Amino acid sequence: MKISILTLFPDMFNVFNHSIMGRAITNKIIDLELFDIRDFTLDKHRKVDDYPYGGGAGMVMAAQPVVDCIKHVKKKNKGKVIFLGPRGKTFNQNMAKDLSSEEELIFLCGHYEGIDERIYEYIDEEISLGDFVLTGGEAACIPIVDCICRLIPGVLSNSESFKDESFYDGLLEYPQYTRPLNYEGMKVPEILMSGHHENIRKWRKYKSIEITEQRRPDLLEKYQLSAEEKKIIKEFRDKL
Structure with missing residues (x-):
């Protein structure tokens, strides 16, 4: 350009x-x-x-x-x-x-x-x-x-892909963690250590929606939740 x-x-x-x-x-x-x-x-x-x-x-x-x-x-x-x-x-x-x-x-x-x-x-x-x-x-x-x-x-x-960044798809980004596993008593969520890629993907999607709902509800109002995303929300909130 x-x-x-x-x-x-x-x-x-x-x-x-x-x-x-x-x-x-x-x-x-x-x-x-x-x-x-x-x-x-x-x-x-x-x-x-x-x-x-x-x-x-x-x-x-x-x-x-x-x-x-x-x-x-x-x-x-x-x-x-x-x-x-x-x-x-x-x-x-x-x-x-x-x-x-x-x-x-x-x-x-x-x-x-x-x-x-x-x-x-x-x-x-x-x-x-x-x-x-x-x-x-x-x-x-x-x-x-x-x-x-x-x-x-x-x-x-x-390694610098923008696909999962905040605002790219209309939502804020999910939480990110790196080493160490335990820092001052704050631990990395176990699901990220599971190696189960599909569960990790769902967790990240849920967290992205949750954070957007908490911090930028105006963005979530404009965002059209898919049937899969609604299912993911229900799945995680049923566990609470």
Whole structure:
């Protein structure tokens, strides 16, 4: 996948030089390009913002440098332009799955009090990380790009598979344990030591549903329990 990020702070994305993302870039599974919006301003002082018409606090990102940057990037990247802003739909795993199937994407990071409204003419989609305020679009862009990229085939190794992770199938993940078997009196559940793969699978499914019910009931309300899952729930709760 080719990803272009338009930002005022390119150095913030050095995080992608490490770990799984760094490996994906080195292996050319991900082609990541950063573009400094200041490089496209016509202002001799490299300004990219100005006071809002009508008054008000703060500054607004000007149309000229942002639009010129988008037009430049579009010459090599034909993907949809995604703006990280508060008006957008809240990002979730289903959106990540959809976007991971794209071949090219362009992300625009906002700043200050927002962007000139006319820039929206060049934006295809707006995404919000959540109902809270960040210092800039970069802070939202990093986790969103990371979430999308790890779903691309080849980015994760088999040992790092995302199939059983929280949110992938709409539920939170089941509990995980590693050695030692007994830590300060807290023991690993016996079923995980049984070697009975089918029983372990059912236990994990039940625990996934139970934890989701306890901690994120809103997710469980949207989740359609299968006939098998209902049977698993009954089986384990009958033992209580």
